[in-house]
Amino acid sequence: MMELLQTLQQLGQELLGPAWLPVWTAVKILVVVVPIMLTVAYLTLAERKVIGYMQIRIGPNRVGPYGLIQPLADGLKLLFKEIIIPSGSNKFLFIIAPILGLAPALAAWAVMPFGDGMALANLNAGLLYLLAMTSLSVYGIIIAGWASNSKYAFLGAVRSVAQIVSYEIAMGFALVCVLMASQSMNLGDIVRGQQGSLGMLNWYFIPLFPMFLVYLISGVAETNRAPFDMAEGESEIVAGFHVEYSGMAFAMFFLAEYANMILISFLTAVMFLGGWLSPVPFLPDSFIWLLAKAAFFLFVFLWLRATFPRYRYDQLMRLGWKVFIPLTIIWVVVVAVWMQTPLWVW
Amino acid sequence: MNFETIVFYGFAALIVFASLRVITARNPVHAVLFLVLTFISCAGIWILLEAEFLAITLVLVYVGAVMVLFLFVVMMLDINLAQLRKDFWRWLPFGAALAGLMAFEMIWVLGSAETSGGKTAIRHAADYSNTKELGRLIYTDYVYPFEIAAVILLVAMVAAIALTMRRRKDAKSQVVSEQIATKKADRLRIVKMPSESKAANQLSGEQK
Secondary structure, X not given: OHHHHHHHHHHHHHHHHXXXXXXXXXXXXXXXXXXXXXXXXXXXXXXXXXXXXXXXXXXXOOOOHHHOOHHHHHHHHHHHOOOOOOOOOOHHHHHHHHHHHHHHHHHHHHHOXXXXXXXXXXXXXXXXXXXXXXXXXXXXXXXXXXXXXOHHHHHHHHHHHHHHHHHHHHHHHHHHHXXXXXXXXXXXXXXXXXXXXXXXXXXXXXXXXXXXXXXXXXXXXXXXXXXXXXXXXHXXXXXXXXXXXXXXXXXXXXXXXXXXXXXXXXXXXXXXXXXXXXXXXXXXXXXXXXXXXXXXXXXXXXXXXXXXXXXXHXXXXXXXXXXXXXXXXXXXXXXXXXXXXXXXXX | OOHHHHHHHHHHHHHHHHHHHHHHOOOHHHHHHHHHHHHHHHHHHHHHOOOHHXXXXXXXXXXXXXXXXXXXXXXXXXXXXXXXXXXXXXXXXXXXXXXXXXXXXXXXXXXXXXXXXOOOOOOOOOOOOHHHHHHHHHHOOOHHHHHHHHHHHXXXXXXXXXXXOOOOOOOOOOOHHHHHHOOHHHHOOOOOOOOOOHHHHHHHHHHO
16 A cells, blocks of 8 residues: 555656645545545435434435435535525625635644544644634634624524634643643544553543543534534524525535534544554454544434434533533643552553 | 745735734724734744744634634624724824834844844754643743733733623522422422213213
8 A cells, every 4th residue: 555655656756746746735635525525425414314213204215225315416406506695795704704614624634643644744733733723613603694794693603603612612621631641742642642452441531531521512512513503593593604695605514514523523533532543452453443433423413413402502601611611620630640640551 | 935935925925914904904803804814824934933833822822712702892893983083193193103113123133133143043853842842941941930921811811800790680590400400399290180080971972
């Protein structure tokens, strides 16, 4: 595999010379982004199927066998729909908002370690980069809410921003615990720190179990998914910040939301469940483990949506500020003390 | 001109343009967004300087948190531009003097031999961690200034909360622990009664 890549690189160097670097970078980006987009497409189908079966329905089953071409049909439909720009809106910001929402969700994948040494960018400050990128995605929502010149959109944006900013803090502190346990901000090193002879017992979800839960729940809140989907709240503010969007512009928000879900699932797997590492010592480590772990968390996202009613806004804020943030700060101290004792075996 | 220089001038031009637009944009929301653009371009220049920790923290803290809250407030304000510009000429000399002073200071610091002249930046090895070095310095050599800065921020936060906190007399709130501790018996009374009565049976019999 590595030899094949090397011969390919050499061939490209000879063929294109200095223009090879941007071409090769573009190829690497495509190799990551295209599967993400495909996953997003089929995640929408999986969501409808899973929730369907949980509610004793069948879900989409008309387009193709078992409804497998449904995402394509949905995409085509959205592509051919007219993009309506409200008359009182700020046109430039209205159009750029969905792009600003999607771009950070994709940019964050640059540091994702898919295997040992398999990442687009092996950043030393990878964890910080991820936090920075996820905190940028809020701009798409807030600009969309403001530029639409609609009260519903604005209320949705305000709710969403307050929610994302609140849960980011808990998420950051949960990651500080991971950072302390692994003593590195490089995501590859974080995974390698969870390597050991005991398989899954070496993973960080055991010493950091409360942080694991906090991170997962904050991840659900951060991506504005049910039961924390106050930003959409279709029964109160008719879909919130993207109420004025149609066609492809709406699809971009949709893509961003699902790309963020996939990102959070992969990150939870990398930070707490040992990324590409195998859960038992006798099986080899492989990229497939990472996929399986991420797929499980994606299923949890859908499961939560089918199971829980929407939180009330004050309950959401209470959970974020009065439960998660104190808990994470206490756990930072607990881990710091724990690491000084011989009882720390991770 | 190598690639780095081109990138530097690109980011620098973007910073100058965006910061000029911050003070000239008519719409306050646009001004805030231009400020965001300025910060991101600054982060780009810091990345060029291999100060990746500072660059990412700038994006994380200022762009991701501070400016979002800024935008949040500015969007909800009803700003009257005419009133804001009324005193423009009155304050212009003061502002110009301050700007001149700052420009002079910067030229002085950057141009003098002691602070920057004659020294060239050292390139670090690829495994050099900016973050680790900064952390080591902050928690050893500069631990007191760091602690004092933290305390000042805490005091400022307490002061801001104390200034704006107003308790409404008719404010309603919920006691969550009581809500969670509620048992079925507190809310629900189950009444046992026969599912059918004689009178109802007779009535339905007559209808048949």
